[in-house]
Amino acid sequence: MSLEEREARQPVLLLTPAITAVALLLVVPLGFILVYSFWLRTATGADQAGFFLDNWREALFDPFYRDILLNTLKIAAVTTIVCALTGYPAAYFIARSRGNKALLLLLLMLPFWISYIIRTMSWINILGASGAVNSGLMALGLISEPLPMLYNEATVVLGLVHFLLPFMVLNVFVSLDGIDATLEDAACSLGATRWRSFLEVTLPLSLPGLAAGGLLCFVLAAGTYITPIVLGGPSDAMFANLVFEAIITQLDWPMGSALSLMLLAVLGALVLLYNHFLGMAQLMKGLS
């Protein structure tokens, strides 16, 4: 076999394991879910195979699902904005710091070494009735009984920001790190203040990173179900909680399938929109 023939075969050989895994573990199950979503759950508990649109009709037009979907998107949006506002300055600081960049990035990765659930539950020890804040305030005599701070939408956002901030910082950092620092010097030499040169030069050039971080935060936030279970109240269910509820609690696989495909479609549309305007290349840069 010539070198050329071997090189032509190489991509196929190298990609086969990954493609097989994706096909068996992602595409095939997704196909099952698609088929399931058109089945019906009967009163006896057995699923009735066939092509029924009942689940889809309910998922798409029942205001209950629509409201929770909108609320989920709102929580994801608020989380993304908070992550952007708090993550950008941190990323800027790391990108512009000399010498200890590697250490700062390591510190940023540190939370990933602890289980996401443990990290989420740690807020109970901080904001709970006998948590650090309440016992501190009571010890100081500022309050006589614990303030109810947990189990609302704000704590859900708080938990999500805690979870997602590193993704935002990393993406913005990669973008900022690739910007030549002399560009700001050049802008200043031409008469721009530091702030103007940031607005005119650095910020626009870092937007792809901000968008990539934003997309990751939004998609991960919109698909979460653990944070609302741990930190949310009864009315703070997010869309993934409905899927969990349908499949695990009610054993209504067809309905759960329709709901999960709906969420997939909404988030997939968002990714396509992002890809249309900015391309996936930036996202890959941020992840590597």
Next chain:
Amino acid sequence: MGAVSLTNIVKNFGSFTAVQRMSLDIPEGAFVSLLGPSGCGKTTTLRMIAGLLDPSEGDITIAGRRVNDVPIHKRNLGLVFQNYALFPHKTIAENVAFGLKFRGVSRDDRERRVREALELVQLPDVGSRYPGQLSGGQQQRIALARAIVIEPDVLLLDEPLSALDANLREDMRVELKRIQQRVGITTVFVTHDQSEALALSDHIVVMSKGRVEQTGAPEDVYTTPATEFVARFLGASNIVEARCLAVDGDGVTVEGPGVGRLTLPRERAPQVAGPGPVKLAVRAEKLKLEPAGTAGTAPDDADDLILDGLVETVDYQGLAARYFLRVGDVQLQAINMIDSHPFAEGERVSLRLRPRDCTLLAGSTQ
């Protein structure tokens, strides 16, 4: 007082002193080069003039105004970087117009001045393109246009030609000189390339280890180096440890290994006051090689010193050749134009040396 004055400037980075008590007066409209190897403090000096670094001590004035506490965006400078530093997300016209936005220039005026600046750098039709679509040389012209269009008090150039290919670099050098003379702007040019400094400058400031070694017109610095460092850094020089025997009305008489005894005119040894150890500096191109035995048959100048040498190594360069020669106990290098064919390795030659082409440096230098 000049357009730019540095008075006793010191710059420390922690315990490291990058610039050691430097004073410099740059006249209005002059083209001054800061020349030296990397780490000599030339870029640090430029960045202090620009306001990108604060001097640890000393004063900087630009156009008669002390600017130590004036932030960079209020200094009215044109700054050109080695890597062009064009804004990649803005068009060429937007890049050039950038500085005008902060100077309250009206829209019509802005367009006119951008057009004029692009014509000045001979790229009138690229206004709507993006920097990434231009070649390196074109990008550097745009960077120059962007710096000049704001009519700065001083133009600061930080190795602007270093990122370009050799041929393009020489074209840009001519172009840069043309533009600078046309605009008549005071220019400070940082480079490690002696040929750029010699070709472009009205004054050259040779720096080493944070100190100024010598300041002067290109020809003066080249023909009369003040220190061994300058002699070695500009062009190829032979430095021979010699001994001054006498300083009198005839000149300065020295004796050294290889070269024997010779008498230099007094003005070629300004640093030597009397007998003692000295250094004799001779430029490689001032040693003229002739076939052995022919020298002295037709002496153009009775003072010429004729030495016998053996060619040890030949570095053929096309137009010229660089020879390493054994002359008595020392090795000397000579760069000669090639007439028909170069001398061969192992060939015996005569070296012709005019004493007035030599420079005597104080013996204690380094």
